[in-house]
Amino acid sequence: MNFTLHIWRQENAQAQGRFETYKVSGISPECSFLEMLDILNEQLINDNIAHPVCFDNDCREGICGMCGLYINGRPHGNDDGITTCQLHMRKFNDGDEIWIEPWRAKAFPIVRDLVVDRSAFDKIIQAGGYISVTTGGVPDANATPVPKRLADMAMDAAECIGCGACVAACKNASAMLFVGAKVAHLAMLPQGQAEAHERVKKMVCRMDELGFGSCTNTYACEAECPKQIKRQNIARLNREWIKQLFAGNHKPE
Amino acid sequence: MDNNKIIKISSITKKLLVALFASFLLIFLLFHMTANLFILAKDGGDAYSAFCHFMGTNVFVKVFEVVLFGCLILHLCLASYLWFQNRRNRPVGYHKPSRTKTGKGSKLMMITGSLLLVCLIFHFYDFYFVKLNFVKGTYMVKTEDFMVSDPSMEVSEEAQQTFMQLINEGKTSKDMQWIREISDEQRDVLQAAFPEAEFEPDFYHMARQKFSVWHIVLCYLLFFAVVGIHIRHGFQSAFQTFGLNHYKYSRLIEILGVVYTWVVILGFAIVPLGVFLGL
Numbered sequence: 001m002n003f004t005l006h007i008w009r010q011e012n013a014q015a016q017g018r019f020e021t022y023k024v025s026g027i028s029p030e031c032s033f034l035e036m037l038d039i040l041n042e043q044l045i046n047d048n049i050a051h052p053v054c055f056d057n058d059c060r061e062g063i064c065g066m067c068g069l070y071i072n073g074r075p076h077g078n079d080d081g082i083t084t085c086q087l088h089m090r091k092f093n094d095g096d097e098i099w100i101e102p103w104r105a106k107a108f109p110i111v112r113d114l115v116v117d118r119s120a121f122d123k124i125i126q127a128g129g130y131i132s133v134t135t136g137g138v139p140d141a142n143a144t145p146v147p148k149r150l151a152d153m154a155m156d157a158a159e160c161i162g163c164g165a166c167v168a169a170c171k172n173a174s175a176m177l178f179v180g181a182k183v184a185h186l187a188m189l190p191q192g193q194a195e196a197h198e199r200v201k202k203m204v205c206r207m208d209e210l211g212f213g214s215c216t217n218t219y220a221c222e223a224e225c226p227k228q229i230k231r232q233n234i235a236r237l238n239r240e241w242i243k244q245l246f247a248g249n250h251k252p253e
Numbered sequence: 254m255d256n257n258k259i260i261k262i263s264s265i266t267k268k269l270l271v272a273l274f275a276s277f278l279l280i281f282l283l284f285h286m287t288a289n290l291f292i293l294a295k296d297g298g299d300a301y302s303a304f305c306h307f308m309g310t311n312v313f314v315k316v317f318e319v320v321l322f323g324c325l326i327l328h329l330c331l332a333s334y335l336w337f338q339n340r341r342n343r344p345v346g347y348h349k350p351s352r353t354k355t356g357k358g359s360k361l362m363m364i365t366g367s368l369l370l371v372c373l374i375f376h377f378y379d380f381y382f383v384k385l386n387f388v389k390g391t392y393m394v395k396t397e398d399f400m401v402s403d404p405s406m407e408v409s410e411e412a413q414q415t416f417m418q419l420i421n422e423g424k425t426s427k428d429m430q431w432i433r434e435i436s437d438e439q440r441d442v443l444q445a446a447f448p449e450a451e452f453e454p455d456f457y458h459m460a461r462q463k464f465s466v467w468h469i470v471l472c473y474l475l476f477f478a479v480v481g482i483h484i485r486h487g488f489q490s491a492f493q494t495f496g497l498n499h500y501k502y503s504r505l506i507e508i509l510g511v512v513y514t515w516v517v518i519l520g521f522a523i524v525p526l527g528v529f530l531g532l
Contacts, residue, residue: 006348008348070347070349073347073350073351073352073353074351074353075353078352099348099349101347101348101349104343104345104346104347105342106342106344107342169351169353171343171351171360172339172343173339173342173343174339174342204263204264204265207264208263208264211341211342212342213338213339213342213343214264214268214335214338214339215268216339216359216362217359217486217489217490217493217494218355218356218360219356219359220351220353223353223355231493231498232499232500232503234498235493235496235497235498236496236498237496238265238269238493238494239496240496241263241265241269241496242269242495242496245266
């Protein structure tokens, strides 16, 4: 298969970026999108044409959340519930023009080419996406009973891999689905109860400070989430926030 | 955390307030729509005018009116503020337009909202500003306001003629309690002679006059269509913002939103259409 690629090239965060056009040929339909980019980069290096295209990737099996490209107007490309590394060239037609852009958000500055700095997500987690426990002996597996249904729901929310597709897809660059998933999976478990009020307060305030937008309930995030995290988690976040507003009377630290 | 600001309102709280004010407006819309249906009653406007008189004079309604305008202004101020803030969160946009599958209405809230504001100003110009005496309209007054208690009071010839003209033209209600469809000039003449008389806007006849013109009817129908698009998304969006999303009831809320939207816009649309078609 042959493709014409329009790829966003940008030297660094400050530099002026632009689209460059490259042609790749002889691509197998079974090739993954990232492998196709590997082939392109090999060409660029071997033929000494340009600096290879920088893009984030790690596990290449859809569980690490590193890869993230905005392909032809959709985060992670034109398929549902997949990451970019799980996108295969058979999803395209021979001779297609493919536009590849980085995530666009104030909170995700471009590092180089298609690589963006997603440490804003880490900062939100650091603000409260954890439970404080004193380390010691490993507790018994069933010492804290959790009903199966709740455990499943918490697990569904905890599936979030923090890839940032929700922010990339949202017209407001809002991180509500990410924060919703992170707040919800702890809010549904007994271990998360003690710090529930403080957690949602700190995480939402951090989210606002970092320059993420507010939610307008468009649900583009849900449509593009590779782990298919549900909008119900955003509602749960709103619920936790309301609870915190009225019941979160802790002394500030 | 940034503790420099004394009052810090988070994005979620702002959204909650937008949804809260909007809920109030949604309830009002249903009320307004129901009241409008009286215009179609075949009683010469008795019921609708009695309702308007109550709405124009009751103390609780006046308080409610202030609350309503407060909600409207705060709703649009907060929503616009959030919109401008959201625009700043993606300084460089995408080259390729989004192909993510989402509802259209949800992305058009700012556009439909702005259109509604423009429509609302015209709607106020047509009706509400008459009540505030900003623009001229048609008026009604209680017949008893013309009872002369002081025999020495002189009533001008012109006022007497105007009064008799209104009576002869049959512009009284069936129970003779009200004189209606008084033009602006007639009001000025009568008011000069009877300073005590309290004139109220005659919304029934104003509506009937306006809705007999085809382009005004068309404008109002378009107005209701925009209302429909706006509340179609707004209704379920408010529930989501309040955190009321449930695996069982979310579908019901969605359906309720569609039903509500159609009931409201059809209820509104039937009045200008009905008047125009002579129902």
